[in-house]
Amino acid sequence: MSSKHFSFFFLIVILVTGCAKSVYSSDGESIYKSGKNLAGKNLFDREKSRITLFKSCQGCHGPSGKRVSDCNIQWRYLSDSAKIAVPYTEELFFRFLDEDLKSDGSKAQTGVHWQMSDAEKSALIDYLKSLK
Template identity: 55%
Template sequence: MRRLAIWVVVLSCILLFGCAKKVYATNGETIYKTGRNLNGDRLLDRSASTIPFVHSCIACHGRKGNRMESVSVQFRYLSDPANFKVSYNDSLFFRFLDHDLKSDGQKANIGVIWKMSDGDKKDLLDYLKQL
């Protein structure tokens, strides 16, 4: 009987902690990995996105931001002049998020549109600078 009670407690703990919401270190990491900010707001604009089933950046860009070399979001890649005619800076990255425009001003047409506050955008960029 005691053994059964131990198994019930262990199983309950696994279920309880396994289903708990993951808490990330920063708002930027939370946005990147979940598509939500720390307030729990969903940041994907489903009505404007042509790929509305994507929920977060990590889905396409991977855990370290470089799953596919041509779409790396590691800021050291984005800001490297060897990779782009016009390398990204903070304001060009924000313009990309707001207007779906590449660093050179051409339409990006990525199919995923985000609606973020200025604070959320800054937090996301700060996180991408750490990748």
């Protein structure tokens, strides 16, 4: 195979693998990693969000949920009263997603808003519980 053909072949491989649709095991994983549910619906609310560079949780928080040191979103951290004065419950996390309010009721000011059903929020929490 000539170097010209090899280069063309290599380019095709990169394009195909780069454009391949990711496969997620749950709605929660899909939401966390892509900002979309398994059906492909975009849950990121562009109209309400100030930060539009990242369109998924993983974009800011990283693969393990703790990239931002003062904003770890692993469930075991969020629900730990030794780490957070008012630990998150599922209801408080729903409120955070809907109203951008921290567990103590103060404004979170994340600049990121979502449009998720209760089932999608629960799936996201389940995924956050799996992060290590």
